[in-house]
Amino acid sequence: MSAAPSPAAATDTTAALSDPAQLAALHRDMLRFARLQLRDQALAEDAVQEAIEAALVGAAAYAGKAALRTWVFSILRNKIVDLLRRGSRLTTLGCVVGEDDEEGAIDALFRANGHWQPDCRPRGWEAPEESLENKQFWAVFEACLDHLPQSVARVFMMREMLGFETAEICAKAGITANNCHVILHRARTGLRQCLERNWFVTGECRAC
Amino acid sequence: MLTCKDATRLCSEALDRPLTLRERLTLRAHLLICTGCTRYNEQMAALRRIAARFADGGFARPDGETDADGGNGSEGK
Numbered sequence: 001m002s003a004a005p006s007p008a009a010a011t012d013t014t015a016a017l018s019d020p021a022q023l024a025a026l027h028r029d030m031l032r033f034a035r036l037q038l039r040d041q042a043l044a045e046d047a048v049q050e051a052i053e054a055a056l057v058g059a060a061a062y063a064g065k066a067a068l069r070t071w072v073f074s075i076l077r078n079k080i081v082d083l084l085r086r087g088s089r090l091t092t093l094g095c096v097v098g099e100d101d102e103e104g105a106i107d108a109l110f111r112a113n114g115h116w117q118p119d120c121r122p123r124g125w126e127a128p129e130e131s132l133e134n135k136q137f138w139a140v141f142e143a144c145l146d147h148l149p150q151s152v153a154r155v156f157m158m159r160e161m162l163g164f165e166t167a168e169i170c171a172k173a174g175i176t177a178n179n180c181h182v183i184l185h186r187a188r189t190g191l192r193q194c195l196e197r198n199w200f201v202t203g204e205c206r207a208c
Numbered sequence: 209m210l211t212c213k214d215a216t217r218l219c220s221e222a223l224d225r226p227l228t229l230r231e232r233l234t235l236r237a238h239l240l241i242c243t244g245c246t247r248y249n250e251q252m253a254a255l256r257r258i259a260a261r262f263a264d265g266g267f268a269r270p271d272g273e274t275d276a277d278g279g280n281g282s283e284g285k
Contacts, residue, residue: 185217
């Protein structure tokens with residue numbers, strides 16, 4: 001009997017990460033995510049590569065194969081956060097996001113008295129949790145993210161996907177707290193409307 | 209009395225900072241009488257869950273990947 005010192009879980013993880021098909025799919029999705037956050041192909045490739053290496057090195061400490069994807073993505077998110085913190089890439093955000101412009105996009109949804117335009121009033125979303133299991137839904141979600149002005153999408157993703165506090169986003173982007181809130185409001189409102197129009201409400205007929 | 213525009217702004221800001229007591233009360237009063245903004249508010253919570261799931265890599269179900277699990281032959285049949 002020659003028992004290897006490493007636990008079985010670690011071997012499984014290493015095996016999963018060295019299975020070419022599985023690794024290729026994971027790599028593709030990680031790269032898509034990193035490119036969205038960093039908007040820089042070379043930086044994104046490096047971050048993904050480093051995350052996969054870190055995953056292989058850390059495999060011994062990782063127990064359980066089921067959440068492998070989640071775990072590797074958490075490593076990738078940390079790498080992206082580091083890159084964004086270190087880099088000066090956010091200085092461009094402030095200039096791109098004009099406050100007037102952002103208010104304009106919101107104003108279009110409301111009547112002069114500040115209440116909803118009838119066409120824009122939110123409708124009910126049926127079983128949003130079920131949509132998360134649908135691959136098509138994620139294609140719509142990505143298209144909706146893409147549809148936002150790039151800087152608006154980036155602020156939203158830093159907040160909701162990378163877990164930055166609003167204060168840090170404002171400071172990093174050199175914008176006021178108020179402007180930050182305006183941008184996030186704009187992003188959420190835009191995504192909400194886009195998802196509703198392209199998924200949740202048109203979805204009535206989609207099931208058949 | 210809040211407008212719907214102001215109410216949606218508060219729904220959004222509630223995700224980023226604690227609202228003041230006054231803001232919470234006026235928002236709650238508005239939501240009681242406004243279905244549009246009530247839905248908006250619920251959908252903000254859904255949107256947060258959607259974004260978190262995306263960030264976890266949950267945007268592509270590993271259809272083929274989990275099925276390709278049998279390589280180990282651990283079923284022993």
